[in-house]
Amino acid sequence: MRDAVRQATLAELLDRGYTGLTVENVAERSGVHKTTVYRRWGGVEGLISDALELAGDEPWPIPDTGSVEGDLRGIVQLVRTGFDDPELGPVSSAFVAAAMQNPSAARALHEFFVARHEQSAEVVRRAVARGELPDVVDVKEVIRVAVAPVYYRLFVAHEPVTERDADRAADAALAAARAGVLDGV
């Protein structure tokens, strides 16, 4: 039942976005009774948090190109193409929007990104192991700086994001890491 409700939530987010998400529609689509959905998930906030947890469990294909430049570019391109994807994009955007409106969705999205940063930082740890970056580098900060310009264009400045924009963002984070400005405390 939990999986049916989570899948129905994702499908509803895809069809109607965050502002169109209702317990009634999720109940109808999942075949689970409305009162059960209310009792177990509490409301749309609970549905979104649970769906986000599911999204966080999805394997995230960390690139392994042999160089930190290629790996970082790969990660930023994954973010860019993910939001461009006709299925994944609207759902991911709905999560970002929901978290802006709702403290419980914000906490769930925060947890999602804690896990995502931890996973992605693997490419920076590998770079340190290969001697491409100094071991004092803040591995998660390199990831944040690399992906941030893509999110900034999409959700703040509302500008298009080209493949070159994404590569430049990755290269900028790497140049900063090499210059020693992203070292840890």
Next chain:
Amino acid sequence: MRDAVRQATLAELLDRGYTGLTVENVAERSGVHKTTVYRRWGGVEGLISDALELAGDEPWPIPDTGSVEGDLRGIVQLVRTGFDDPELGPVSSAFVAAAMQNPSAARALHEFFVARHEQSAEVVRRAVARGELPDVVDVKEVIRVAVAPVYYRLFVAHEPVTERDADRAADAALAAARAGVLDGV
């Protein structure tokens, strides 16, 4: 009348956020009749776009510290402290949230950032004039890369932003510009 309605919209955004914004409340607070607000502004989307235009006209105190490092740090700290401000923060956050829900607010916010990038890029142009950065640098991209990590923490990963985080973001953009990875086409 236009100014009364715009001020009322900002005050309502401060009190209730984007999801609580209604034409009725703005009409009541501004003393302008509801049907007039509907006729001239169309609805909450129009109210937000108009208020954003007002916000875009506010002078943005571009720092002039004598060095590009100080200027860029100054700009990123302005962004950080702006969202921390008890009056300005909630209104600015409401604009970002509104733009995620609403194409007309997104266009208005985009225009706001076009102007903001153009103004802020002045510190990079000065750096080029002083010989601190090469003249091939993409001046607006330096600004985007500098501020993006602050917005990413606030509105995507939902993490706190420290003064040091903001300085590091500015320093990272500068290191990238110096390394030549933020050059224009």
